[in-house]
Amino acid sequence: MSNIRLAAIDIGSNAIRFQVTNVLSYEGQHIFKRLEYIRFPLRLGEDVFKLKKIGSEKEDKFLRLMHSFKLLLDLYEVDDYYACATSAMREAENGYKIVEKVNQLFGLKIKIISGETEAELINRVVLKKLDPQNYLHIDVGGGSTELNLISNGKKLASKSFKIGSVRSIEQIESTDILDNIDNWIRQYITGKYKVITAIGTGGNINKVHDLANKRKIDRSLTLKDVQDVQTYVEGFTLEERIFKLQLNHDRADVIIPASHIYMHVMKSAKCRKILVPDVGLKDGVMHMLYERNIKDTEVGFK
Known part of the structure; x- marks a missing residue:
């Protein structure tokens, strides 16, 4: 050996x-x-x-x-x-x-x-886990969000956007960036695919999966699952999220803005489901x- x-x-x-x-x-x-x-x-x-x-x-x-x-x-x-x-x-x-x-x-x-390089590195492991279908890979970090369109195991388009969980809580204006995301989705996805499934990577979507009480063997969430977790977490103060939900301090304040980005992209691309493979950079x-x-x-x- x-x-x-x-x-x-x-x-x-x-x-x-x-x-x-x-x-x-x-x-x-x-x-x-x-x-x-x-x-x-x-x-x-x-x-x-x-x-x-x-x-x-x-x-x-x-x-x-x-x-x-x-x-x-x-x-x-x-x-x-x-x-x-x-x-x-x-x-x-x-x-x-x-x-x-x-x-x-x-x-x-x-x-x-x-x-782009960040997304390419993550895709090295994400692509190994996919069936030959249509996917929108969403990676939300603290300062940027990477989107990758994948079809039949190949990346067809990708883009990095200056929007992320930490940037959001620092009240950095994000409306224009969300509009840019919508424009990118209209250019590469809207009307071109009958069904497209989201793939979510990043610490926040993994924590959303945990809070949704999904079994580990089931690594998928519906859009409603993500919305329900966001609503649930919003019902707690920051201190309660740390104490009652046992979130790390640096997760407790960013999980809501991160969830918002995932949901915005899913709604814009009409993704009904998001796979959460628990892999990252x-x-x-x-x-x-x-x-x-x-x-x-x-x-x-x-």
Whole structure:
């Protein structure tokens, strides 16, 4: 049996995720086994979407967090890693300067990626789970929303929009962006597909699924399910969401605006159902690293 150890760092607008995975190979079969997972709610977008830059306090925490991750990469003796930053770091005036500082101080390389690249990485794992039908992949992050039109296993169109859960709670104007989403849907979807199913990725839609009391084997929700969960959560104060619903503090305030974006897109595209495969950017990064290191497509999960 052989194994290779991979790591992904996903620097988002709301939280930063770190994962170490062992890829085990035995008699032609491969499984991904998670060794370590950390989610830190730094919320870089809180600074960026208001001030256009990352403030000194968050920068200091970010540097300490990256130092910790570099130590873990060394301790786990990782064979390959990929660290990527999305919407908040893309828009921060000092984003590239901070990324360079991390490299100089700790030897940790971070890639600031576009919304299109972000969607492409997520699609690496999403596409593996789909039947040959028509899908609209909706990924709502803290600062951006990526839409991908997929038909018969192929991506036909994609677009990144500057609207997200953290950006929304910071009261950044979103009406024009929603109109742009509607225009994109009219251009690529309306009248072209008899049935189209939504696919939702992101921490908020996974939490909506959990709150809908769906069995884990059933990873789908109807539009009404999403609406019902939103109405249910809105009935609680922020403190009650944390205490009674046991939501993380950085989830309790963004789940409503995120749900609104998912529902808006579903209504605009006339999607009656949304699949929630419980995968995200870090999973796409793992598959990219796997393909970069092992040229084999037979993958299992554990």
